[in-house]
Amino acid sequence: MALIVQKYGGTSVGTTERIKNVARRVAKWKGQGHDVVVVVSAMSGETNRLIALAQDIQEYPDPRELDVVISTGEQVTIGLLAMALKEIGVPAISYCGWQVSITTDTAHTKARIGSIDEERMRGDLNEGRVVIVAGFQGVDENGDITTLGRGGSDTSAVALAAALKADECQIYTDVDGVYTTDPRVVPEARRLKTITFEEMIEMASLGSKVLQIRSVEFAGKYQVRLRVLSSFEEEGEGTLITFEEDENMEKAVVAGIAFDRNEARINVKGVPDKPGIAYQILGPVADANIEVDMIIQNFGENGATDFSFTVPRGEFQRTLTILRDVQTHIGAAKIDADDRVVKVSIVGVGMRSHCGVASTMFRTLAEEGINIQMISTSEIKVSVLIDEKYLELAVRVLHKAFGLDAVSVA
Amino acid sequence: MALIVQKYGGTSVGTTERIKNVARRVAKWKGQGHDVVVVVSAMSGETNRLIALAQDIQEYPDPRELDVVISTGEQVTIGLLAMALKEIGVPAISYCGWQVSITTDTAHTKARIGSIDEERMRGDLNEGRVVIVAGFQGVDENGDITTLGRGGSDTSAVALAAALKADECQIYTDVDGVYTTDPRVVPEARRLKTITFEEMIEMASLGSKVLQIRSVEFAGKYQVRLRVLSSFEEEGEGTLITFEEDENMEKAVVAGIAFDRNEARINVKGVPDKPGIAYQILGPVADANIEVDMIIQNFGENGATDFSFTVPRGEFQRTLTILRDVQTHIGAAKIDADDRVVKVSIVGVGMRSHCGVASTMFRTLAEEGINIQMISTSEIKVSVLIDEKYLELAVRVLHKAFGLDAVSVA
Known part of the structure; x- marks a missing residue:
């Protein structure tokens, strides 16, 4: 007997047939004696249909009114x-x-949840009802409808689990868990039985789009036991996201290999090595609302230095245009650029206590003749930028080098 | 400077282009210095789409949950x-x-409005905003969403006008007012500048589907000045629905001719003329949820009588089956039936003070050789049931006989 919060995404409730399937799955948990709260998204395609209607009327729809319109998708489900x-x-x-009373701040279309009144739901659960709550939406202090941004239903589910002190929050999606890497690239990839919150956040922010990153942060903050499961498979325990390294569990140093194809590199060569140069280069880029990812400045010699950064591929040409405008002003010798690059990252809390993880990565890539163009590191991840033609090879050899090819632990 | 409540139906807001047209019309009133509150329906077709989704899941959808689903239509608009x-x-x-706070009772899918909190709207109006309210929906004492039944947006508009003490409630629809009869049957039919509430209720209940009948009753109860206008014409003053006969106005005795094609007649002949016979005949029909319209029992002779009533054509066969089952039990000699009949009615508060109106009607029909099968009367209307082949002829000659063919008063 446990209290379970389950969340089903747009694909899982995309047709009335699939909604009936979800009902059968919920009924099974209920039949096992559990209390169940279900959070659902809009039927797939519905939110886009509603946004299109709004944009037919206003190119940039009024945020308060857009929330009134798009929140209806979840209400139908x-x-x-x-x-x-x-x-x-x-x-x-x-x-x-x-x-x-899922109360949020007033930031329409990207509101954040403040509090939830669980009393009415508790009453329903006590009377044996399954409680179904619309994801993605809340209400602000003015009584206006707000929405939480794309993928916000994950956050709704975690927030409800926190408010109800649920035993587990289950996120049903179209994959059956979190993998060591993308199985389409490495067939030997295996599902992780557990992953820590920190690893999950790095994996999510690096392009493994299983969960909305804010929901993972939320779960970490409120210590919500979070599990990712497939809504299309009857069995399977998915991946449990844990709060800390389980000492009893034999844990690989590296949990997974993430990668991101949406990268383009800009290299501003021979700029004067003086204070303020980074701002002079990146200021105009930021002003144009272009999001910069990796940033590296090399140690300079002879009073000049090289400055490199990456931007999303879609912003590549626009970034180049901006930089060529300021090139003379900042006194840069040359701008070198490449939009055929990818970022590959190894992620794992284990690398905190194991030295040599980065060097293993670099050696493995070197043995395959893969040149590293940029490197950036955090406490639990190492990312490298490489030529896109080496993506699959790099991910495969790293997956093997860090012992992730082992037989499935499932 | 007045406070106007305007209501636009599903056809008027059926596309984003039409919604833009409604906005321009509202802006025009606002530009003339009026305070405007707008009530809208769901975009045409949307409510049916939502009902179909629900029926895909439950043949008879749960009423509370159906209201959750179908109320989204108006929310989008x-x-x-x-x-x-x-x-x-x-x-x-x-x-x-x-x-x-459009609070209603808890009768899901057919709730009735109890009260409205106009304070927030009043604040918006004072600050110069147009207030837009979803029609057709309310909230009950449990905080559950309710809906008011088909055409409920008219009632929403009237209730808001009553709560806000609006100077006028304008119902925009796809006709430009209330006519003396259907112009498709009688080309000489003309738009009425005014009609009384009582006449409007009789016209509406007799098949002139311009306004939801409950909204007219509501307007009468709260003395709301109600006007029907076309949403597709720029000019035109529509039809004003008044509380009492305007003494200064030259008023025809009969305001209009209404008719209803959805009638079928059942005649139970030779039943014993004793107390309880009406119940024995109509009880089983009512138990089958068949709505009976006209009911007539003739004075009997020789201890036997004839009993006649009408039902909607779609229920004709079912009603006959039920009656044949009980025929022996009630001791009826014969059942005679006809589903090729129509009801034609003359409506007007003027007939209260003018005798001879009914006889003019009967004479007019007799002169054309039209046989009257049943008659029923109320204080301000006389209805006759006739063979459907005479419908157009009957309406035309009555329209002329009561002086409705006059040159338009507009």
Whole structure:
């Protein structure tokens, strides 16, 4: 007997048939004696349809009114899922965000949850009902409807689990867990039984889009036991996201290999090595709302230095145009650029206590003749920028070098 | 400077282009210095789409959850209309039913409005905003979403006008007012500048589907000045629905001719003329949820009588089956039935003080050789049931006989 919060995404509730499937899955948990709270997204495609309607009227829709419109997607799903549960004899009741006081700040389209009033839900659970709550939405202090941004339903689920002190928050998605790397690149990739919050955040921010990153941060902050599962498989325990390294568990130093194809490198060569030069280069780029990822400045000699950074590929040409405008002003000798690069990262809390992880990475890549163009590191990850043609090779050899090719632990 | 409540139906807001048109019309009233509150329906087709989704899951959808689902239609429209007004520089704000406390009873899918908290809307109006409210929906004492039934947006508008003590409630629709009869049947039909509430209720209940009948009753109860206008014409003053006969106005005895094609007649002949016979015949029909319209029992002779009533055509066969089951039990000699009949009615408060109106009707029909099968009367209407092949002829000759063919008063 546990209290479980389950979240089903847009694909899992994309048709009335799939909603019936979700109802059967929820009924199974309920039948095992658990209390179940379900958070759902809009049916897949619905949010985009609503945004298109809004943009038909305003190029940049008014945020308050956009939230009024797009929050209806989840509202439709909660009603339909409640019907599907009742249809198979399971008592259920649906709530919009405002009905269970999911209060947020007033930042429309990207609001943050402040508090949740769990009293009404607790009453329903005590009377044996499955409680269904609309994800992605809340209500602010003015009584206005707010939404939490794309993927916000994950955050809704975690916040509800925290408020209800649930035993587990299960995120049902179209993958069956978190993998050591993308199985489409490395067939030997295996599902992780556990991953720490810190690793999950690095994996998520590096392009493994299993969970919305804010929901993982939220779960870490409120110590919510979080599990990623497939909504299309009957069995399977998915991946549990843990708060700390489990000492009893034989844990690999590196948890996984993440990669990101959306990178382009800019190298500003021979700039005067003086204070303020980084700002003179990146200031105009930031002013143009271009998000810079990796940044590296080499130690200079003869009063000149090289300055490198990466931007999303879609912003590559625009960034170059901006820099060529300021090149003379900042006194740069040359601008070298390449949009055929990728970022490959090894992630793992184990590397905190194991030296030599980075050097193993560099040696492994060198043995394959893969040139490293840029390096950046954090406490639990090492990222390298390489030519995109080496992506698959790099991920495969690193996966093997760090012992991730082992037989599945599942 | 007046406070106007305007209501636009599903056809008027059926596309984003049409929503922009509504915004321009609202802006025009606002530009003339009026305070404007707008009530909107769901975009045409949307409510049916949502009901179909629900019925895909439950043949008879749970009423509470159905209200959660179908109330989203109006919610989308209010957000879009607010955007459209802002886009042309008119300050506007949208509210769902619960946000302005349109409180109803708990009768899901057919709730009745109890009260409205106008304070927040009053504040917006004072600050120069157009207030947009979702029609068709409210919230009950449990904080659950309710809906008011088909056409409920008319009632929402009237209730808001009553709560705000608006100077006028304007119902924009796809006709430009209330006519003396259907112009498709009688080309000489003309738009009425005014009609009384009682006449409007009789016209509406007799098949002139311009306004939801409950909204007219509501307007009468709270003395709301109600006007029906076309949303597709720029000019035109529509039809004003008045509280009492205007003494100064030259008023025809009969305001209009209504008709209803959805009738089928059942005649139970030779039943014993004893107490309880009506119940024995109609009880089983009512138990089958079949709505009976006209009911007539003739004075009997020789201890036997004839009993006649009408039902909607779609229920004709089912009603016959039920009656044949009980025929022996009630001791009826014969059942005669006809589903090729129509009801034609003359409506007008003037007939209260003018005798001879009914006889003029009967004579007019007799002169054309039209046989009357049943008659029923109320204080301000006389209805006859006739063979459907005479419908157009009957309406035309009555329209002329009661002086309705006059040159338009517009």
